[in-house]
Amino acid sequence: MVVTLSGPTTEPTSAADLDPAAGEVAPPDCSIARALGVIGDRWTILIMRDAFRGIRRFDDFRRDLDIARPVLADRLRKLVDAGVMVKRRYQTHPERFEYRLTPMGMELSPALVALMRWGDRWLNDGHPPTILVHEPCGSELEQGFWCRTCQQTFSPGDIASRHPHSDPHTDHDPDHDPATGATR
Amino acid sequence: MVVTLSGPTTEPTSAADLDPAAGEVAPPDCSIARALGVIGDRWTILIMRDAFRGIRRFDDFRRDLDIARPVLADRLRKLVDAGVMVKRRYQTHPERFEYRLTPMGMELSPALVALMRWGDRWLNDGHPPTILVHEPCGSELEQGFWCRTCQQTFSPGDIASRHPHSDPHTDHDPDHDPATGATR
DNA sequence: TGAGGTGGGTTCATTCGGCGAACCGACCGC
DNA sequence: GCGGTCGGTTCGCCGAATGAACCCACCTCA
Structure with a gap:
């Protein structure tokens, strides 16, 4: 029950039969690394958070984050280049311009929500959690993994990975210690 | 239909080590900023990713990430201090020591999964996505927001926030443009 | 007996990126 | 024509990240 979060470490084709040791030292990329290439910066994530909260103008970002102007300008430019935001007169x-989330940017919300909930749960030094609700009914939001087949949610411990061109059955780590695993 | 992702705003940086005694302006932090104080660093997130993939030893992290030793040592130490990992002989x-995820660390998986899926979706330059499955049944995992009351999943557009000490009704942004919003 | 390898670090010098301060220009109201 | 707002850019400093080198305890192999 290993949770494999990345694609193949070496080459997308097939980790095993292609000789990876030959040339490349660094694996070209995994999707998390690619994502971090875009938003893997403390300021950038906070900018995205503010954007979700409805902030759109340069100076509002600057004031809210207390961020240096050059840094903010740079981050916004990069976000626009990446397609996460659009600059609109x-x-x-x-x-005057404003910066808005594109659909690509909007779809980051699960990641931000997950981060927020984790922070609320484990790092709340006295701060009350922010409660997110399902707007239509007002009851508290849950975030989880969902299996359409079984019609149920499940915990991280029940995740396995299946790589496109490799053996379709689940990764299994014989040495994995369930004690550190899913539930407390 | 603003998605409000944070609690009270101000003070974005230096989540953990900021002097708490400085009884300054009211809300010292938001949970995303606090979370970033722990894992808001590119290397740290990649270390966590590797940890989920089963890597536990210093040198394996170092080789896989091609990270400078002092940086890795520093990050692992900080992760241990934060309670996200344990160092075990x-x-x-x-x-010889190994670094394992604590339950606190395991619970970061929703955030990492969300990031990975976002990267796979929007930044796959030719790379096939990593498919995560519900291990017991083998069908593909979905990640989403779940409303226990309505017994249904929903999209980011249906999120509202409710702050503990403020008006219990939803934030609403009259100027919000649905065109940039939730669905494509 | 030592040569070389491994695992887990630390120390040190250098480079790089974040930062605050200052400046800029087009407009506004007064 | 004075100060204020908005959205920046340029500049110089400084601390953080980095790679290279070193350290040490141990093991294998010859």
């Missing part, structure tokens, strides 16, 4: 004459 | 004589 909202008035002419004094040209 | 697995042999005496030449004393």
Whole structure:
């Protein structure tokens, strides 16, 4: 019951039969690393958080985060380049711009929500948690893994990975210690 | 339908080590910022990813990530201090240690899974996605927001927030443009 | 007997990126 | 024509990240 979070470490084709030791030292990439290439920066994530909260203008970001102007300008530019945000003129004459989340950016919300909930759970020094609710009914949101077949949620311990071009059965780590695992 | 991801705002940086006695402005932190104080570093997140993949030893982390030794030592120490990992001697004589996820660390998996899926979806330059499955039945995992009351999943657009000490009704942003919003 | 390898670090010098301060320009209201 | 707002850029400093080198205890092999 190993939770494998990345793609093949070496090459996308097939980890085993292709000789990986030959040339490349660094594995080209995994999706988490690619994601971090875009939002893997403390400021960037906080900018995204603010964007979800409805902040859109340069100066509002700056004030809220107390971030240095050059850094903010740089991060916003990179986010726009990456396609996570769009820069949009909202008035002419004094040209003014706002930064909005694209659909790509919006889809980061599960990651941010997960982070927030983790922080609330394990790092709340006295701070009350932020409670997210299902807007239509008002009851508290849960976030989890869902199996459409079994029609049930499940915990991280029940995750296995299946790599596209390799053996379709689950990874298994014989040495894995369940004591550190899923539930407390 | 603003998705409010944070609690009270101000003070983004230096989550942990900030002097708490400085009884300054009211809300010292938000949970995302606190979480980033622990894992808000590119290397740290990659270390966590590797840990989920079953890597436990210093040198294996180092080789897999191609990270500088001092940085790895520093990050592992910080993760242990934060309670996300434990350092455990697995042999005496030449004393050797391994680093394992604690339950606190395990619970980061939703965030990492969300990140991975986002990366797979939006940043796959030709890389096939890693498919995660529900181990007992083998069908593909879905990750989403779940409402226990309505017994259904829902999208980020249906999230509202409720702050403990404030108005219990939902945040609403009149200026929000659905065009950039939830679904594509 | 030693040569070389492994695991888990630390120390040190250098480079890189974050930061605050200052500046800029187009507009506004007054 | 004075100060204020918005959205930046340039500049210089400094601390953090980095790679290289070193350390040490142990093991294998010859």
